[in-house]
């Protein structure tokens with residue numbers, strides 16, 4: 001892992017001057033990194049999707065625990081440097097890293113799945129051992145050995161290695177994508193990135209993200225609480241969301257002017273009865289005018305206050321209630337009721 005002196009030295013060597021626009025505050029505390037890896041609950045079967053690996057301190061910790069890491073970094077200088085950082089410090093795991101130079105808001109499921117398969121693919125040395133174990137069909141002793149038998153000699157440059165044809169490793173389905181999201185997220189895009197990835201990467205079963213403390217409160221807020229709102233309701237569509245502790249600002253370089261918090265996500269089945277799009281339209285309308293009753297707040301969405309009241313009553317919701325008391329299952333019921341009435 002990278003401590004404070006190493007983080008600064010690496011940034012200096014790469015000519016990296018951290019920018020606020022990309023939320024570049026790099027972790028330099030090994031204890032915090034160990035805590036994140038432990039709390040994420042990832043195991044040797046997981047492929048981690050890490051958004052914004054930066055200089056790689058968290059990436060190194062994750063590579064020690066998971067089957068592999070798919071790292072999505074928008075900054076091309078940081079993305080280009082990451083494979084060498086890992087090859088220098090953790091050479092035995094460098095084939096388990098794939099780096100995509102991309103925006104986490106637009107990276108495609110196909111790219112992520114392809115990269116996940118690459119990092120899961122059997123180790124070349126293991127393939128060599130399998131091949132060596134096959135019955136010999138030729139006695140040509142002059143034929144060169146195809147692959148080194150040194151099991152510790154994983155190749156550099158894993159990020160650009162082609163996928164091993166026909167191998168997905170460990171019985172994994174050929175379409176398997178990343179299974180766990182772990183990220184110290186850029187604060188200005190944390191909520192959209194989390195929602196976007198939960199929506200587009202169905203193989204993600206769990207997540208542990210570090211976000212600004214207030215955003216952690218909002219994501220994990222239950223209905224009826226002061227901080228419950230659009231992020232809480234939408235995140236609950238995909239997963240159970242819980243806070244997993246505070247992180248002091250001193251563990252970053254440069255030191256940010258906000259505190260951070262960890263948020264844990266556990267994928268669950270979405271509510272039934274209405275689509276995500278229709279349900280999120282109700283959520284957006286309900287919170288656009290947070291202090292109004294649902295009857296008034298949903299009037300524009302339903303085509304009038306009487307229509308809103310009728311949909312709410314069909315869904316079994318008190319029209320004088322406010323959106324901040326309604327959970328995501330009930331929002332889906334309101335959307336379903338309106339759909340029924342529209343038929």
Ligand code: SAM
Pocket residue numbers: 022023024025026027028051052053054055056057058072073074075078102103104105183184185186187189
């Ligand atoms: N994970 C590193 C760590 O903990 O030290 C760096 C975390 S830093 C808070 C956020 C990282 O996200 C930066 O490396 C930044 O360049 C990257 N980033 C910012 N916006 C991004 C986006 N839309 N997609 C992918 N990476 C992004």
